[in-house]
Amino acid sequence: MLDQKAVVTQPAPKTAASTPPAASDGSWTLRTRQWVDRVLPMDHLLPHRQPYYVGSWVYVFGVVTIAALVWVVVSGVVLSFLGPQWWHDSSLGRFFNSLHFWSVQLFFLFMVLHLWGQYFMAGWRDGRAATWMIGVVIFATSILTAFTGYLSQLNFDSQFIAINAKDAMNGAGVGAFFNVLNFGQMYGLHVMLLPIGVTFLVVVHIVMVRSRGVVKPIAPEGRSAK
């Protein structure tokens, strides 16, 4: 891994602008700040360099998924601002619904490509198992969010999905609390609770990636490169 032509790889260790006070200071705020500085200093959150082996288009699937999510949320906000009936009665509304629909398709498309990439890179190595697990939780939560979205369309599709899906929910017992025939409940989950959940999880996921950095390549002899 040591490249003869390696240039200086690491910056000088970051020092605080002033000498940090003793840990026994007792300040929760100080301890919190020190913890953040340890876990995710600014130059790890926004590094301007990456290891030289970050040189494949597979690496962009994550950020493109984020981009798609941004447009899902933006178009969703516009739709929610004018109410769930708007897009049926207005051609501008229909256009924003189309943006929302295709952004969701792109979101899932790129998220699954990102999953495939991370799987074949075994991205969970070297202490990154939690990052992988959060990713799977994001996947499942996104599916649930999309599901409530399909139920909120106020058209034939949402009718049939509701009538059909209730059997799965009821069979599993959750139908007693999660009533897919109750538009108000599904809509509220879709525009508020679940998007907050997905966004929060995505932020945690990104923080974890930036905190640890991208995983090293699988070592030639089969073990993770030390």
Added chain:
Amino acid sequence: MDAPAQYFDLGFIHISYPNLFVIVLMVVLFAIALVAPFPHGSDKDA
């Protein structure tokens, strides 16, 4: 676009052509991402 889609059948698989297109597209995009050259950052420390 509201007319029902055509379906592709193979054994027990029964999939709409739009869905099949999406899945094939994903596999193709992944394959391209694996082999396409990626613009390299400068080797010198910035």
Added chain:
Amino acid sequence: MSLFKQPMTQDEYYRGVRMARYDLVKELTYALIGVAVIALVLAAAFSSPDVPPITVASWAQADPVDFVTTATGELAGSTTSAGYGAPYNNAGGEQSWGPIAPQVWFGQRIPVDSANAFVLQPLAYASVGNTDLGKALGAWKTASADQQTKWLNTYTDALGKATVTDGKVTVADGDYGPLPVMMNGLLTVAQSGGLDGLLLTNGRFYQTDYTQGLLFIGDSGYLDGLATAANLTGSQWGMMNETGQYPGQTWLWLYTMWYQVWPFTSDTGFLGLNGGNADLGIVFLMTVLTAALALVPAIPILRDIPRWVPIHRLIWRQYYAPKSKAAARA
């Protein structure tokens, strides 16, 4: 085994690794613009699916015989919703897998009395100012349960050969009691649009819960026919599909696949899992598989496949190129 903790700082992890310029913010910006352009083009070119919903009115107008047959079935307790069980009623149609029966455990939290909600109460409203209908309803209510059952059985059989004459559903002569008057009365309410409103609002003003209307429509053969034509039903991989020529929820492929295969297509099945408790069984199966996906880092073989499949050698070909390999082992 360090699953969760990287036993060193990031700086230590990358010690000795050559770094190269990589602009994350520029990458995000390009991604935002690129995805925006793609979404705009797709939206402009293809719009989005929006097949209008069916109403009880449109159903009653398009297929009066099916409507009357379904309504009769509600009174007879033979429809899907009437025999459903929890969370709607105690008819006992719940799914179970041996002792596992969460549908039963959580009880009837969304009570729906099909016969009353879908037929008798709307008829009570409709009989205001309609003497004939009021008399028929009265005759029904005062009849014994045995008598009601006899009328229902005979009428249901006759409906198999019913025709529509002058907007009314007519059957061969027979002893059906007040049922023909009741059912044609309900048909009139339905075709006028009144039943949609009655089922939704249930005496309230504001309402966002469509449980009653959807359950009633769900009992019909009409909806099933439309759904089959649109390839939306469970046995057609329907969960993955969208109306029209749009892509659907392709990410649900594995979930919907199980409904097409054994044991969930069989009556006898395997280990107690069969077509009768397919919903419960498949939810359970998918929960296990999703948990397994999350736990891949800890599952032997699954977590080793990436090492065996040379895809990573393409992704990291700069790392594996001969000159850096020799240097790596130096």
